[in-house]
Amino acid sequence: MSRLVVVSNRVAVPGENRAGGLAVALQAALEEKGGLWFGWSGRTVREASGALHEQSEGDIRFVTMDLNKRDHDAYYNGFANRTLWPLLHFRLDLVDYSRETREGYRRVNALFADKLAPLLREDDTVWIHDYHLIPLAALLRERGIGCRMGFFLHVPMPSPDLMAAMPDHARLFSTLYSYDLIGFQTQRDVERFQDYVRLFGGGRVFGDGVLEAPGGRRLRAAAFPISIDTAHIASQSVAAINKPAVRDLRRSLEPRLLAIGVDRLDYSKGLPERFHGFERYLERHAGERGSLTYLQIAPVSRGDVTEYRQLRNQLEQIAGHINGNHAVPDWTPLRYVNRNFAHATLTGFYRLARLGLVTPLRDGMNLVAKEFVAAQDPEDPGVLVLSLLAGAAQEMKEALLVNPHDLDGVADAIATAANMPKAQRIERWRAMMDRLEEFDIHAWRRAYMAVLEGEPALWAPAAPASA
Numbered sequence: 001m002s003r004l005v006v007v008s009n010r011v012a013v014p015g016e017n018r019a020g021g022l023a024v025a026l027q028a029a030l031e032e033k034g035g036l037w038f039g040w041s042g043r044t045v046r047e048a049s050g051a052l053h054e055q056s057e058g059d060i061r062f063v064t065m066d067l068n069k070r071d072h073d074a075y076y077n078g079f080a081n082r083t084l085w086p087l088l089h090f091r092l093d094l095v096d097y098s099r100e101t102r103e104g105y106r107r108v109n110a111l112f113a114d115k116l117a118p119l120l121r122e123d124d125t126v127w128i129h130d131y132h133l134i135p136l137a138a139l140l141r142e143r144g145i146g147c148r149m150g151f152f153l154h155v156p157m158p159s160p161d162l163m164a165a166m167p168d169h170a171r172l173f174s175t176l177y178s179y180d181l182i183g184f185q186t187q188r189d190v191e192r193f194q195d196y197v198r199l200f201g202g203g204r205v206f207g208d209g210v211l212e213a214p215g216g217r218r219l220r221a222a223a224f225p226i227s228i229d230t231a232h233i234a235s236q237s238v239a240a241i242n243k244p245a246v247r248d249l250r251r252s253l254e255p256r257l258l259a260i261g262v263d264r265l266d267y268s269k270g271l272p273e274r275f276h277g278f279e280r281y282l283e284r285h286a287g288e289r290g291s292l293t294y295l296q297i298a299p300v301s302r303g304d305v306t307e308y309r310q311l312r313n314q315l316e317q318i319a320g321h322i323n324g325n326h327a328v329p330d331w332t333p334l335r336y337v338n339r340n341f342a343h344a345t346l347t348g349f350y351r352l353a354r355l356g357l358v359t360p361l362r363d364g365m366n367l368v369a370k371e372f373v374a375a376q377d378p379e380d381p382g383v384l385v386l387s388l389l390a391g392a393a394q395e396m397k398e399a400l401l402v403n404p405h406d407l408d409g410v411a412d413a414i415a416t417a418a419n420m421p422k423a424q425r426i427e428r429w430r431a432m433m434d435r436l437e438e439f440d441i442h443a444w445r446r447a448y449m450a451v452l453e454g455e456p457a458l459w460a461p462a463a464p465a466s467a
């Protein structure tokens with residue numbers, strides 16, 4: 001059996017407790033089979049980039065690499081998060097492109113390849129993750145690595161015309177042809193990538209997910225919707241109810257219902273729109289005022305990037321405005337917390353909540369939506385209000401699906417969820433939970449690996465027949 005080597009920018013090294021679905025999901029995926037996890041150490045150093053650190057936990061060996069400030073600025077803060085992130089989230093208006101950060105991105109990817117290549121064995125299976133590392137397979141192949149290599153894109157694939165708007169797009173995106181399998185979150189992402197290959201990428205698209213690159217190399221592209229460790233989260237949420245932070249939250253709410261949002265502080269998550277939607281709920285459903293408290297957990301993310309700092313200021317202003325207008329001496333409608341919470345604690349918060357608010361403007365998947373469902377009490381589950389524009393909406397049709405730009409729609413969905421009879425809540429929850437139990441994070445890893453390792457598997461979580 002070949003060894004699994006996972007490569008990602010963000011690595012959940014033991015003791016690390018940072019928000020982000022990729023690290024949470026890959027940790028769960030690696031726990032089952034073990035392997036090597038290679039990536040950035042999370043440290044920016046004064047010296048030259050490239051020092052390696054190694055540690056092990058269980059069957060997982062972690063090897064991480066330091067980056068210096070110049071490289072980190074160009075690669076992570078710059079090209080990854082100011083060029084590719086907005087582009088891939090359909091935000092051409094926020095794309096900041098510079099040749100300098102593009103070169104920094106390439107330089108760091110080349111360093112990843114230099115440091116990783118000597119650690120690889122011929123029969124390894126290498127699984128590279130996300131937009132930070134698009135050219136890595138091509139760079140490894142230049143260094144003589146011949147083993148199977150797969151890529152998984154955790155974020156959306158936008159329409160081809162948007163991709164083609166990025167200067168020099170073909171130079172970057174054509175490096176994807178060096179992989180054997182490219183995984184996407186949804187079928188729509190696959191289709192948009194196929195359109196790009198056909199229209200701008202000089203390649204051909206065949207049935208069954210097969211693509212042909214210019215020059216004749218063949219590879220596959222398919223959808224593998226990422227998931228969560230459903231059974232683990234369900235049992236964690238029961239135990240978490242006794243954690244002091246969860247008990248304190250419950251005590252502070254009574255007798256009011258809780259609506260919860262948990263998102264990195266990122267413009268893709270639609271937080272200003274959600275706050276405004278909540279305010280619209282307070283106005284449109286004035287009779288219910290005081291019956292529900294909205295807790296938004298929003299740990300600061302990518303705080304060195306200008307757009308993220310501006311978002312933080314904007315949210316502070318909107319939150320102040322909402323509470324200033326609607327709070328009464330014994331009730332604050334919106335609790336806005338910029339702290340990162342341990343995953344286990346969050347499961348307890350989810351279980352307390354009657355509503356989960358997940359309304360991104362675009363999201364590759366959104367694991368919080370799935371975690372919220374997995375953490376509910378089967379006898380008295382909460383209701384998920386979910387954006388149509390999150391990848392998760394493709395599989396979670398029993399949520400209350402909303403367009404996050406439609407503030408009245410979000411307001412009314414909050415009211416509907418708050419008043420939904422128990423029988424209907426149970427019915428909707430059960431359907432989503434059944435699917436999450438079947439297609440959990442382990443099924444995701446196995447399905448991807450089965451295709452990458454050459455044994456085609458059917459991975460199509462059946463969409464429910466009706467909403």
Ligand SMILES: O=P(O)(O)OC[C@H]1O[C@H](O[C@H]2O[C@H](CO)[C@@H](O)[C@H](O)[C@H]2O)[C@H](O)[C@@H](O)[C@@H]1O
Pocket residue numbers: 010019020021022023025130131154155226301302363364365366367
């Ligand atoms: O590593 P950071 O810059 O701190 O950001 C955290 C992660 O954000 C993004 O997560 C995505 O992956 C999730 C799991 O597949 C998915 O549910 C979500 O929709 C995506 O936004 C990013 O893609 C990761 O690389 C980051 O580590």
Ligand SMILES: O=c1ccn([C@@H]2O[C@H](COP(=O)(O)OP(=O)(O)O)[C@@H](O)[C@H]2O)c(=O)[nH]1
Pocket residue numbers: 017018019020021022024262263264297299339340341342343346365366367368369371
């Ligand atoms: O304070 C926090 C906030 C979030 N998360 C986790 O971060 C992940 C966020 O993943 P998601 O796919 O929803 O979005 P991303 O941040 O990856 O874009 C989820 O597993 C959350 O439980 C966490 O551990 N602590």
